[in-house]
Amino acid sequence: MNAETAAPAESTFSPARQQQVVSALRALLPAHALLSNIEDTRPYECDGLAAYRQTPMVVALPENEEQVVAILKACRDLKVPIVPRGAGTGLSGGAMPIADGVVLSTAKFTRIVKLDQYARTAVVQPGVRNLAISEAAAAHGLYYAPDPSSQIACTIGGNVAENSGGVHCLKYGLTVHNVLRVRMVTIEGEVVELGNGALDAPGLDLLAVFIGSEGMLGVVTEVTVKLIPKPQAARVIMASFDDVVKSGNAVANVIAAGIIPAGLEMMDRTSSRMVEPFVKAGYDIDAAAILLCESDGTAEEVEEEIGRMSAVLNASGATRIEVSTSEAERLRFWSGRKNAFPAAGRISPDYYCMDGTIPRKNLAQVLLGIEQMENKYGLRCANVFHAGDGNLHPLILFDANVPGEFHRAEEFGAEILELCVAVGGTITGEHGVGIEKINSMCVQFSPLEREAFFNVKRAFDTAFLLNPDKAIPTLQRCAEYGKMHVQRGQLKFAELPRF
Structure with missing residues (x-):
């Protein structure tokens, strides 16, 4: 079996199939742990990436490991795909259901x-x-x-x-x-x-x-x-910059100085102005970008590291530096960063959160590239991310009620990920691939590399029933997407069949 035959066929809902699966699972679970009515299953139609939705055929809510074992055996015997689900806060569509599948929620495993x-x-x-x-x-x-x-x-x-x-x-x-x-x-x-x-x-x-x-x-x-x-002490520097290039270079300079902050985050002007009225964290909304740099440890260690980081930030062109003087102020500085995603709703009907990782030295280059894409696609983008390890989280702002805007947001996001790969990065840092970035896997990985991923999948799940339509694209999908892995003008592994 190769990757082409391993991928599941497009799923469709069948009332007869639903009844068959419900009957099998009803013998294994208490009535309250099995949902099949549309009004009960609809809340499970998506995760945090609400743009992609699919109502599941059945939702199972096991309460112990024995029930999980029984569900999986029954679904294997019936050849029913299963989508495991946690709290549903994921942002890549990894928990999006399959029309003729079962959502297996672990929500009751709370001990x-x-x-x-x-x-x-x-x-x-x-x-x-x-x-x-x-x-x-x-x-x-x-x-x-x-x-x-x-x-x-x-x-x-x-x-x-x-x-x-x-x-x-x-x-x-x-x-x-x-x-x-x-x-x-x-x-x-x-x-x-x-x-x-x-x-x-x-x-x-x-x-x-x-x-x-x-x-x-x-x-x-x-x-x-x-x-x-828990560290004895923790303090945060909030540094303002009048230029995103300077702020990006400052991140690289902090790490180059041999300092590993407890946290090193960046927010651009759009993000700061978006979140400040929401949390009143005291952000400099006139700055092109701000950095949040945290130090933790003993009081002496923190004092020394705060001094070193402040010196590097000043030398990198910081226009303003504030250091938290209390735990309440430290938490307030962080509150804006933690609430950046919900705050997007204050300035845009919808947002599309991307996730890519790049070398720190390329932060400024990628931020400028995203700025150019804003003009290309006619959409705003708020940049808020884990600058210390180069994990970007651009928030593409759009209005789903405007025809074509979501499609432009998708194209915008895909181009950001292509840029991440082009500078030596990856298409995800912590949000996963899910259904959102499955086409972008074609940009980063060759057919042979993707086949290696499928081999791992087969070792655990020969029948391809566990979350079968996520994360790894087939060769056919990549061909349809039109993104084959190219390096230095050459298609890698050109001897392999394409279709």
């Missing part, structure tokens, strides 16, 4: 199984909210480091699926750097544990393969995460 203050670990179920882990660990002076902007709502199972990051990922890493063990169920109904409670595990590093696999390899039922001590 913190064990918190070990001495080993500094927490064993949690996948439906536990990201922020709830830190709240539970706070009494022991510990917390969970990855902090996506949606941390108040997103769940650890979804974080594992997307390899989520957050504003502090520069220093403390992404989900993959903070998870020790994952317990999951395969499409065959087999319970498998990847990794363990130690810092390393023997054999192949399947834990790293699984984290970020977007529900394509198995369904998470339990996660062991690392906890770290």
